[in-house]
Amino acid sequence: MKRSIALTLVSVVLLAGCTAPLQTGSSDGGTVGPTISVSATGTASADPDLAVVHVGVESTADSANTARGQVARTVGRVRTALSDAGVPDADVTTTSFGIAPVYDYGRGERELVGYRAVHAFAVEVGPDRAGEIVDLAVGAGATSVDGVRFTLSDDRRAELRATALDRAMDAARADADGIADAAALSVTGVRRALTGAEFVPVPIARVESAADGGETVVRPAPVTVTATVDVTYSAR
Structure with a gap:
């Protein structure tokens, strides 16, 4: 007499505070293991150029x-x-x-x-x-x-965005590892990764009033580039 053995796949999900559906299959009919989904943010700052x-x-x-x-x-x-x-x-x-x-x-x-x-x-x-x-x-x-x-000039903006994305991915992996440890799992790789729109706030400049006939002095604040990522990791 054959016995049926039921396998339960556990998916641990953290995505912007919401629970995502359990992933139990792929589009080609194959099976997938547990996944961990996280969102993370990274920033990079520099003086405007x-x-x-x-x-x-x-x-x-x-x-x-x-x-x-x-x-x-x-x-x-x-x-x-x-x-x-x-x-x-x-x-x-x-x-x-x-x-x-x-x-x-x-x-x-x-x-x-x-x-x-x-x-x-x-x-x-x-x-x-x-x-x-x-x-x-x-x-x-x-x-x-x-x-x-x-x-920021285009080149400098691109440099800061790359740094912000690297930091966002590092933060995402750290969160995923923490979740995996809590669920007695281990992260095995990236299954899916998306990035959101870049956010660059306009820095507030300070204008120093000079005496009549003096020069106008404008002092800017640093510019911060913020990048967000949504990453789904494979786990086991």
Whole structure:
């Protein structure tokens, strides 16, 4: 008389605090052993190596063409000042341009009073030159400074992301090993691994106010790149 022996496969799962279904088979009909699924996060920080200064020029005139011409002349002076300071033309890019009518509604009806032209652009420089670029642009006629953003160049961002991913995978394996020990199992390999979207918060810059006629000083905070992984390990 033959006896049936029932095998129970135990799957230990930890994925963002949720329990995943027990894996007992594969798509081709074969069997799989226990699995352990974990989520982990890794971070890497560095000082920013790129500053983006957003400046703009605005002018209002009786006609659209006059407003456009006034803005064009001022933008030309700003670009010349930046070029003289060693900023390549390729690092000064237009972010927006527009001309629109200006109306006065003070008398209960719409009255055309002129036209406003706006030309905004971004200047990419090293972080230590951000304050200098603000002063140069304003001194040459820029009418607005719409912010200074500190960030990472593409190469530096890629380096930090690789480091953050390595740390996330190390943390995932450590968690998986801990779970396996608690369940009297051992991790044997990676069955599946996914990474989430990269998160890079904008660092908060500190602006130091100088006395009249002094220089603008902008000091950035470090930039942190965060990477997440979801990993499923084989166990036995």
